Amino acid sequence: MIKWKHQDVMKENIINIQIILYFSSGHLPKLLSSIKNLDVKDQKVCFFLVDQSENENEYNKVLKEWKNFKEINGISLKLSKQRNYGFGKGHNEIYRKNKKVYKDFFIILNPDSILHSDLIINISRYLDSLKDIRWGLLELKQFPSENPKSYNPVTLETNWASGAGTIINCNAFKKVGMFDENIFMYGEDVDLSIRMRIAHYLVLTLPNAKFTHLTKDTDISKESDFTRVNKQAAELYLRYKFAKDSDVKAYMKLFGEEDPHFEEIVKKYKSMRRKLKKRTFYKDFVDKNQDYTNFRWVL
Known part of the structure; x- marks a missing residue:
């Protein structure tokens, strides 16, 4: 097992990105190729790849891809593995281990992604423009497929942010209780978004911060x-x-x-x-036209 040390990534101006792997070795070549092609200027970026497959053969495939990746342009990859906690708890565990090196935010991203070359530059621009805004979640734009939900093109507000690619405010994340660990998979992003909104944090979509999500959920x-x-x-x-x-x-x-x-x-x-320890009535939750976890994708 490969572990990273906190001193490896000092608490400085680094964009930290968490990616949970689960039998994802087949997606890694495209993902890593897109990471190599990122235009980051002088921005440092660290990807935390965490394998939850609990399978040594699979982990060895991931390890091989990781070893072939050479640190370039201030981009680094840290690889480790942990139990299969599911999506929400898995990301909570990664956050708990690394929160001391995170600054104000971190990003979660799915492994079946291809990052657009200008993604980091556009993320930096959005973060700078929103520094005085009380935001909790900033959703990256999925291309060409996207969730069947809208966002305000002026205020950028949206009902919920997809966990496939989202920037998370560390303070807000801690305040609302992180991901609900009762949910193993599906709907945890909706749940987190609702709790952010209840706590008066904005949930926004960033239309120019794009990545391609090779999701199977389109069908x-x-x-x-x-x-x-x-x-x-x-x-x-x-x-x-x-x-x-x-x-x-x-x-x-x-x-x-x-x-x-x-x-x-x-x-x-x-x-x-x-x-569940506590129910919280949220009057805006039920929308007869919105099925939150089913039919999430539209081409």
Whole structure:
């Protein structure tokens, strides 16, 4: 296991980016190639790659790709591995280990990404222009696919920021309690966004900070049983956490008992619900036209 030391990355003006890997070795060549082509000017960038596959063969493939990457233009890659905590808790763990070297923010990014060459420059410009704004999350723009939700082109405000690529304000992240670790996968970005908004932090989209996300979710007909169960359980959990019991029941009827995974979905949801310590009614949560974790993508 390769570990990084805090003194390796001093707390200075560095853009730190967390990427969780889970059997992601196939995506690494494209991701690393795009990282090499980043135009960073004099900006230092550190990528924290953390493998959660819990598979030595897979980790060795990742290790090989990592060893072939040469530090260039102030860009460095740190590689480690940890248990498969899922998405939210996985990022929480990486943050806990490295918060002493983070400055005011950090970025989370999916491994199935291709970074546009001007991404870092545009991120720096946005951060400079927003330095006096109380923001919690800044969503990077996914290209050419994007989530089926809008943002205000003037204020840049949006309802929620996708965890596929988002800048997170460290102080705000700590204040709202980080990612909800009851959610293993899907919907944790929506949950975090809602808690940011409740705490009066802005959630914004950065239209010129672009990356290509090679997501499989563009075709919902091909989603796995795992994805189906976790998405629907998250939908129920988010409604229980932020809305009313009637909203939970209404959504349960929407996908119906005829769903072949109905019992598994409900079991997963109830397990998540039992661990929740506090419900917070958020009047703007339920929107009959918005299905937060299902149909997230549109081409």
